[in-house]
Amino acid sequence: MPAEPSVDPLALEHQVCYALSVAARNVVAVYRPFLDPMGLTHPQYLVMLALWQHGALSVRRLSDLLQLDPGTLSPLVKRLEAGGLVRRDRDPRDERSLAIALTDSGRALRDEAERIPAGIVDRLGMDVAELTALHGALTQVIAASQRALDRPARSGTAS
Numbered sequence: 001m002p003a004e005p006s007v008d009p010l011a012l013e014h015q016v017c018y019a020l021s022v023a024a025r026n027v028v029a030v031y032r033p034f035l036d037p038m039g040l041t042h043p044q045y046l047v048m049l050a051l052w053q054h055g056a057l058s059v060r061r062l063s064d065l066l067q068l069d070p071g072t073l074s075p076l077v078k079r080l081e082a083g084g085l086v087r088r089d090r091d092p093r094d095e096r097s098l099a100i101a102l103t104d105s106g107r108a109l110r111d112e113a114e115r116i117p118a119g120i121v122d123r124l125g126m127d128v129a130e131l132t133a134l135h136g137a138l139t140q141v142i143a144a145s146q147r148a149l150d151r152p153a154r155s156g157t158a159s
Helices: 016-038 042-054 059-066 070-082 104-113 116-124 128-150
Strands: 086-091 094-102
Touching: 016 042, 016 104, 016 116, 042 059, 042 070, 042 094, 042 104, 059 070, 059 094, 070 086, 094 104, 116 128
Parallel strands: none
Antiparallel strands: 086 094
């Protein structure tokens, strides 16, 4: 019997990072026709989702929820503020920090956004159960990658 060809451990199509990268880019592109008429980019939509769910948030809490560096978050919030969707105020619990809150326009935009999830499911043509299972798997990948980042890297040599 001929030997089974070995699988190249560096084959692009076998890399988890490649699959995640391409899937993320493509899914964000599927969102674009829903978000463009609302005047939102995908990262801005994520900020709005957090605010619709939690109400006013400190910059630190919003940064933690979205797992974004405050330096990345700040320009997103500024653009949303310029668009009249959010306002930045001093946090009443801690005057040293800023709180991000929805304006009336930002709250009203939620009604339009409520159509997005069903539209995305329709555009993807995937069953809700498949997407729910995918979400669960990705949540596990996120947790595993966070644990890996919290551990010191090993150099591969014995110490």
